[in-house]
Structures are given as structure tokens and as C-alpha cells.
Amino acid sequence: MPAPIFITGIGTGIGKTLVAAIVTEALQADYWKPVQAGFAEGTDSEWVKEKISNKYTIVHPELYRLKLPASPHIAAREEGIEINVSHIAAAIPSASRQLVIEGAGGLMVPLNKQEFVADLIREMGAKVVLVSRNYLGSINHSLLTAAVCNSMGLNVAGWVFNDNYGSYQEEIAHWTNLPVLGSIPFSASCDRTFVEQQAMLLGPNLKKWI
Known part of the structure; x- marks a missing residue:
């Protein structure tokens, strides 16, 4: 089984779930979000499942499904449990296809008292x-994220950008020396058609770098 792809970002609300759906669709991969904090308005897994067009993807259930929309370690503490990183790693769903994993927040989001998403x-x-x-x-925020990856020896494929603001993505790629896998334009309707279209555009670069 190939190494899983982990979707993380420079913070919260930057489009990780959208990118995860696009990457999943592009590779016809399986999807897993092991830690979901807050689900009153639906989960990220449910959102991704609605946006996938191919007939192969399996959306695996969360390992930790926490009610409070907060940092996972706080949400878990409210329910009297502690998230176990080794338990999550051991529970990776087995599949013959690529697996896309979506994280919670950014790299330095705490999962328990000692460990982070990184x-x-x-x-x-x-x-x-x-x-x-x-x-x-x-x-x-992007350079800080890349610095954490470097300091922890993480294997980074590259960047996916959302929206457009000046030449920021070129600057970030230059300073981090990491490739740009793709750029997702703003859309008021990130529906199944949009995800499928972006997956077709992103697919060749994903297959090149992953």
C-alpha cells in the first residue's frame, strides 16, 4: 500500500476539506478524517462524500468524533477522553488504493497534552x-508551517493554494523551496462539478510529485 497523503494547512478555515476532496477525486483515493471536532452542522467526511463523483472512493468513519468545535485536545477533554496518536496510526484503514487523510487545523494543533498533528x-x-x-x-503563516515540516523531517509533496492575492504563492514557493501542486480559484459554489473540474486540473501535478 502506498504511503498515505496527509492534507494539512497553515491554519483553520483555509480550505483543507475542499482540497482533500479534490485530491481524493483526482487520485480516486479513499478518504479518512480520524479526528472530527464539532459536527452540529455536519462533518467534513459527510461533506467530502457528497462532493465525490468517482465510484471507487470509500469515505472511512472517524476514529474520534467529538462534539465541541474546538482544538481536538480540548474537545476530547470535555468528553473525558484522550486522543492517542499511536492508536490513530495503527488504525489506518487498509486499502489497495491511495488514502487521503485530512488533519484538524494546522501542524501545531495539540491532539493531547504532549503531541501535535505534526x-x-x-x-x-x-x-x-x-x-x-x-x-x-x-x-x-506558510513559512512557519514549512519550517515545522523541515524541523520534524516531514516528507512534503508541495503546496496547494486557495484564492488569489498578489504573487503570494510564487513568494511562498520560492522561500520554502517547495513545488506548487496547484491553485484553486475562489468559487461561491464548491459543488461536485467544481471538485471534479479542479481534480482534472490538479491530477497531473499530483501524480508527478506524489
Whole structure:
């Protein structure tokens, strides 16, 4: 089985779930979000399942499904449990296809009192796709994210960008020395057709770098 692809980003609300759906569709991969914090308005797994067009993808159930929309370690604490990174890594769904894993927040989001999302990626031996949304300040956030990847020895495939703001993506690619896998334009309707169209555009670069 190939190494899983882990979708993470420079923060919360930057389009990880959209990118995860596009990558999943492009590779006709399976999808898994092991930790879901907050589901009153639906889960990311449900959203991705609605947006996938191919007949092969399996959306696997969450391992931790937490009610509170907060940092996972806080949401878990509210329910009297502790997220176990080794348990998540050991529970990776087995499949003959590529597996796309979506993280919670960014790399330094705590999962418990000692470990972060970055620790989970390293434990899984996953290849990382970094998501950055172009906004004022995203260069700093993106470079900090790349620095964490470097310091922890994570295997990074490259960047996927959302929206457009000046030449930010070129700047970020230059300063981090990581390739641009693709750029997702803003859309008011990120429906199944949009995901399928973007998957077709992103697919060749994904297959080149992953």
C-alpha cells in the first residue's frame, strides 16, 4: 500500500476539506478524517462524500468524533477522553488504493497534552500536502508551517493554494523551496462539478510529485 497523503494547512478555515476532496477525486483515493471536532452542522467526511463523483472512493468513519468545535485536545477533554496518536496510526484503514487523510487545523494543533498533528503525520509516515489560502499574512503563516515540516523531517509533496492575492504563492514557493501542486480559484459554489473540474486540473501535478 502506498504511503498515505496527509492534507494539512497553515491554519483553520483555509480550505483543507475542499482540497482533500479534490485530491481524493483526482487520485480516486479513499478518504479518512480520524479526528472530527464539532459536527452540529455536519462533518467534513459527510461533506467530502457528497462532493465525490468517482465510484471507487470509500469515505472511512472517524476514529474520534467529538462534539465541541474546538482544538481536538480540548474537545476530547470535555468528553473525558484522550486522543492517542499511536492508536490513530495503527488504525489506518487498509486499502489497495491511495488514502487521503485530512488533519484538524494546522501542524501545531495539540491532539493531547504532549503531541501535535505534526507528530501524527510523522508516526503515520505520511506524505504531506500543505494548503495555504492567499491572504495578507499568509506568507508568514506558510513559512512557519514549512519550517515545522523541515524541523520534524516531514516528507512534503508541495503546496496547494486557495484564492488569489498578489504573487503570494510564487513568494511562498520560492522561500520554502517547495513545488506548487496547484491553485484553486475562489468559487461561491464548491459543488461536485467544481471538485471534479479542479481534480482534472490538479491530477497531473499530483501524480508527478506524489
